[in-house]
Amino acid sequence: MQNEKLSKQHLKQLKQLCNEAGIKLTHQRLEIFKELMAVCDHPSAELIHQRIHKKLPTIAIDTVYRTLATFDELGLVKKLHIMNERTLFDTNVTIHHHFICTHCKKVEDIYWSDFDNSTLPEVVKGMGKVQSRHLEIHGVCNDCLNTNEK
Amino acid sequence: MQNEKLSKQHLKQLKQLCNEAGIKLTHQRLEIFKELMAVCDHPSAELIHQRIHKKLPTIAIDTVYRTLATFDELGLVKKLHIMNERTLFDTNVTIHHHFICTHCKKVEDIYWSDFDNSTLPEVVKGMGKVQSRHLEIHGVCNDCLNTNEK
DNA sequence: GTTAATGCAAACGGTTTGCAGGGGT
DNA sequence: ACCCCTGCAAACCGTTTGCATTAAC
Numbered sequence: 001m002q003n004e005k006l007s008k009q010h011l012k013q014l015k016q017l018c019n020e021a022g023i024k025l026t027h028q029r030l031e032i033f034k035e036l037m038a039v040c041d042h043p044s045a046e047l048i049h050q051r052i053h054k055k056l057p058t059i060a061i062d063t064v065y066r067t068l069a070t071f072d073e074l075g076l077v078k079k080l081h082i083m084n085e086r087t088l089f090d091t092n093v094t095i096h097h098h099f100i101c102t103h104c105k106k107v108e109d110i111y112w113s114d115f116d117n118s119t120l121p122e123v124v125k126g127m128g129k130v131q132s133r134h135l136e137i138h139g140v141c142n143d144c145l146n147t148n149e150k
Numbered sequence: 151m152q153n154e155k156l157s158k159q160h161l162k163q164l165k166q167l168c169n170e171a172g173i174k175l176t177h178q179r180l181e182i183f184k185e186l187m188a189v190c191d192h193p194s195a196e197l198i199h200q201r202i203h204k205k206l207p208t209i210a211i212d213t214v215y216r217t218l219a220t221f222d223e224l225g226l227v228k229k230l231h232i233m234n235e236r237t238l239f240d241t242n243v244t245i246h247h248h249f250i251c252t253h254c255k256k257v258e259d260i261y262w263s264d265f266d267n268s269t270l271p272e273v274v275k276g277m278g279k280v281q282s283r284h285l286e287i288h289g290v291c292n293d294c295l296n297t298n299e300k
Numbered sequence: 301g302t303t304a305a306t307g308c309a310a311a312c313g314g315t316t317t318g319c320a321g322g323g324g325t
Numbered sequence: 326a327c328c329c330c331t332g333c334a335a336a337c338c339g340t341t342t343g344c345a346t347t348a349a350c
Contacts, residue, residue: 024304024349042238042257046339060307065340067305068239080238080248080257087314088192088230089218098230099277107192107230112271120287121262127249128291135285137270141278174324174329196314210332215315237339 010037017074031055032067033076042080097135103144110137160187167224181205182217183226192230247284251291260287 014033018025031052036043043051049064071077088107097110117130124130164183168175181202186193193201199214221227238257247260267280274280 022304026305026349028306036239036241039241042240044238044339048239058307061339062308062341063306072239075243076241078240078243080240088194089186089198089222090192090228090230091186091189091226093225093228099274101278102281108277110271110274110277112273115271121260121265123262124249124260124287126292127258127260127287128251128289128295130287130289131252132288133285134288135283137274137277137280138282138284139278139280142276145278176324176330178331194314208332211314212316212333213331216330 014076017076021074023070028052028056028059028063029067029070031059032064033071036071036077095132097137099137099139099141101141101144102138103140106141106143108141110135164226167226171224173220178202178206178209178213179217179220181209182214183221186221186227245282247286249287249289249291251294252288253290253294256291256293258291260285 010033011030014030015025018029032048035048035051045061045064045068048068049059049061052059052064068077068079072079092109097112097115099108099110100106101108112135115133115135117125117133120130120133160183161180164180165175168179182198185198185201195211195214195218198218199209199211202209202214218227218229222229242259247262247265249258249260250256251258262285265283265285267275267283270280270283
């Protein structure tokens with residue numbers, strides 16, 4: 001395992017990042033960071049909390065949430081929930097994709113008929129049996145672009 | 151407006167669908183269905199509830215949820231929340247996409263370097279300024295494929 | 301010593317569930 | 326008349342927030 005070596009290098013990075021950002025390097029942040037560097041999957045806040053709990057039994061789940069939010073701002077992790085707002089219902093049950101305005105949150109349908117499995121790179125085929133594809137384009141819609149420019 | 155004509159045709163469909171599925175065609179279901187056919191956007195359960203409330207002041211939000219779930223099963227609407235489980239955190243902050251196993255819920259990273267704005271169809275460019283693209287492939291991963299076949 | 305971060309608890313928002321009463325077939 | 330469906334209320338789950346205490350700088 002080269003985890004130890006990596007760990008030291010990353011630790012230095014974290015220290016520097018905290019310095020630059022003007023935030024404190026606490027026990028909790030350190031342990032959460034270590035845990036994040038150790039895992040290679042996509043952990044939830046709850047899972048991280050569970051794992052850290054062995055080392056820091058008093059750590060609270062909200063600290064994990066706060067720390068992960070901080071790390072997200074620092075660019076250390078990325079929140080995965082693409083549409084973490086409420087569940088929406090689509091009356092259009094045909095295959096299509098979505099353009100989501102980052103400004104007004106409007107969702108527009110995208111039809112892209114010739115986007116199929118053959119469009120996907122080879123690696124994907126090696127991962128398993130593809131059932132469906134869904135593309136989310138995030139950007140600023142024309143309406144918002146027009147109203148924002150004065 | 152050809153809403154009226156469409157409405158009658160759709161109504162017949164709904165009646166038939168309910169018959170086939172062996173469920174009752176209630177006031178609430180009818181109104182929710184009508185509302186769904188009238189809108190062309192992506193409404194939330196709450197929004198539908200608000201709109202229906204004018205016609206059926208006693209309707210409860212949980213009825214809307216239950217009805218939408220029923221309609222989802224019947225194939226009349228599609229739930230949009232792609233990853234409606236908890237928020238996950240990605241330690242990998244480089245641009246990549248995801249393969250999500252519909253069976254074990256595992257998330258695998260997909261690298262597709264030559265997938266950029268030029269890959270997108272023309273229509274998307276007309277929608278606004280694209281900031282990011284995220285592709286979600288849903289399917290069954292190799293592990294699940296292997297364990298499921300006896 | 302200052303200031304920011306933590307732990308606790310309680311609130312939050314969207315969604316789901318148990319139950320008794322009401323409406324559709 | 327039957328049973329499914331609804332409305333009500335309360336629980337649920339992941340997440341966020343206010344506040345007093347604690348720890349990093």
